[in-house]
Amino acid sequence: MRRMLAVSGRIVGVAGLAAVSALHVAWAAGSSWPAQNKKALAEAVVGSKTEMPSAGPTLVVAAGTGAAALLAAGAFGEGKPQRAGVRAMGSVMLARACFGGETALAALGLPKPGKQFMRLDAEYYRPLTAVLGVSLWLGSAKR
Numbered sequence: 439m440r441r442m443l444a445v446s447g448r449i450v451g452v453a454g455l456a457a458v459s460a461l462h463v464a465w466a467a468g469s470s471w472p473a474q475n476k477k478a479l480a481e482a483v484v485g486s487k488t489e490m491p492s493a494g495p496t497l498v499v500a501a502g503t504g505a506a507a508l509l510a511a512g513a514f515g516e517g518k519p520q521r522a523g524v525r526a527m528g529s530v531m532l533a534r535a536c537f538g539g540e541t542a543l544a545a546l547g548l549p550k551p552g553k554q555f556m557r558l559d560a561e562y563y564r565p566l567t568a569v570l571g572v573s574l575w576l577g578s579a580k581r
Contacts, residue, residue, distance in 0.1 A: 440579065447576025448510060451528075454570045455507035462500035466493040482558055485543060485551020510577055521578045528574030535568035 464471060465479070473479035480490040490496065506527050514520055534542050539559035543551055551559075 444579040447573040451573035459504035466496040485555030524578040531571030
């Protein structure tokens with residue numbers, strides 16, 4: 439049972455982080471998916487009524503989540519330091535789930551988000567980061 443939880447956690451964590459990375463690459467390349475336009479995307483994703491962050495910071499997030507997916511997959515080994523790194527990422531995700539997007543945006547120096555972002559955060563983003571956080575912790579178990 440423990441092994442099954444570890445494998446399941448690893449699969450969910452890696453897939454989730456890889457998907458987040460790919461989505462940020464698409465946004466950096468100019469896509470507004472899943473919104474109809476970039477203004478709607480900015481309002482939904484970062485709570486801004488004006489615009490999304492530029493390609494540079496968006497690619498930094500893509501690279502970070504991509505590297506995190508590789509780490510969680512075991513691409514850099516599976517020793518104590520790597521497992522500690524995966525647990526740290528899981529803890530960041532759980533903190534994001536607990537404290538919410540408004541706190542995360544404030545930590546990044548972004549303005550207070552609008553109502554649509556707050557609704558999406560409560561319905562989707564916080565639960566998603568909670569699942570990713572728990573999955574990363576489960577997937578970090580020694581096998």
